[in-house]
Amino acid sequence: MNWMESIAISITSILNQKLRSSLTLLGVVIGVITIIATMSIIKGLKNMMEEEMSGLSAGVFQVQKWDVQIGDDHNRHRRKARPNIGPEEVRALKENVPLARVIAPEIWKWNAVIKYQNNATNPNCTVAGGVPGFVINNGIEIENGRELTEQDVQFARHVTVLGSSAAQKIFPFRDPVGEYVFVNGKRARVVGVVMERGSMFGGGSYGNFALVPLTTFINWWGSERSWNVTVRVANPEKIKEAIDQATVAMRVVRGLRPGDENNFGIWHSDQLIQSFNEITKWIRVAAFGIASISLLVAGIGIMNIMLVVVTERTREIGIRMALGAKRSSILGQFLVEAVILSEIGAVIGVIIGVVAALLLGKAANLPIAVPLWSILVGILFCSAIGVIFGTWPAWKASRLNPIEALRYE
């Protein structure tokens, strides 16, 4: 017996029992919706993040003390032992990374306060010590005034560039450029203001923020902090090679032997995306968990319904056997029916899942993208469910004794 026949028979028999079939399908539908909606939303978030990143940091990477870590940090103790990055490393990088166009060290300090007369920022202001190029390297722009200059750094001038929200907070009614403020108690002249970025990532770091020359930073707050080194490569396509060069330069200056682990971190936007995948992994696992449970329940439902179907159609099975149906034909017929049943659920689930994801995306203003593979996974999963849970009833049907099946009332 061919497949077309089995499929035709199955569809007829499912349609004959619409209500019962649709109740059975509920679990399948929910499972597939869960997979598709979750994966679409995660993909949407990721797209948005990639969009944000591509503009600001193509061709830029950072050398710093720690590896990028979002979420839980289990290895904090072990990594305590790492040396700080300082002038030595910057010199090594400058000498040994020929692919780099800019090598810009930065020092960061958190929980500072900036004051102007009686106004003060929130006490969680970020202060960076930097060099010319800081602005472009960090993907920000100057709205008003100027950036740091070579002279600012060379002479350790007491100047600062303010983040937009810091500037607004302490200069609500006037232009800050040219005014003197206190950056964590140190008096500095405002030379520029960073443009506000209404972005989800990054914008926050440069809002309540102040930038001072690297040298000034060290004079004021000492040199025991580790530096971050931003490396901008001339050709963004060569970023991988540049990272390799930087890794070698760092290992040499640190005197690491082959086999020693890197005692510094290098990261760029790709790694941020990796970290994003790290966090969302658990969301995905949870979604698959929910989907699996509902598909399992659905599978049991399908098995149950198929057992009922087989019992109801015992006589039909007897007739088919009397007319020459082989056991394998009967098995195939009911297996196909179980798979089609769950596939109908899958298709409904895909449709509702995609619509739900798009609506959610509209509501939350996310660039939703439905990943094709999630649809495939949904559909394949459902086929598997149909086969796994349809086998026992179909096998039962195929083992019926023809004459007893014919006599069944």
Place this chain on the structure above:
Amino acid sequence: MSSLIDFKSISKIYEIGKIKVPALIEVDVNIEDGEYVAIMGPSGSGKSTMMNIVGCLDAPSDGVYKLSGERVDGMTDNQLADIRNRRIGFIFQTFNLLPRADAFHNVELPLIYAGLPRIKRREMAKEALERVGLADRIKHRPNELSGGQRQRVAVARALVNNPNLLLADEPTGNLDSKTSYEMMELFGNLHSEGNTIVIVTHEEDIAAYSHRVIRLFDGKISSDVRQEPRNGSNGKFAGKPEE
């Protein structure tokens, strides 16, 4: 040459709990190719049991059944399915049509299991329905047909794959006498076309169409008589009645 149907000491014993119900007791019978046989006997005498064994739907508890010289007991389920499909056409008292399928699809079923392509099936099923005079009822479902028409669909289904053995278990049991006679005429024609026919019946005037009457009583053959058929058929076995 071996008989078409060869029963050697066939017994069938049903066990219901501890009680054993013997339905057939050491039955010996031979039916040759081209015979037209009626099986008679009181209710519960084992007629259906015998037919089911002949039709390879059921297996005997004991004895040897050879179909065209081949032992049936050694066959696999697939071989048995194949025999039911190609060599035997079974007609049931209760028609046993698929209720939700139309006449055409019901007749087409054996051809599907024979693995024939759609076009071929269409042709053969139509032809079989024409032979039983139902060319204009192809799209009707069983519940849209009269009893006689349903039975004719069942006959068309039994014929469609050109089996050489037609088995009918009380084919007229649910039909009025006029329709019954029409059915028997159809059987007569099929017999004259060379089919071997075995029918089970309670009615003497139905049995009268056959060339040989086997009577069962309590699971045993009580008589086996050849006779001159009433009319219609001019089959090969129109020999003298046996005493």
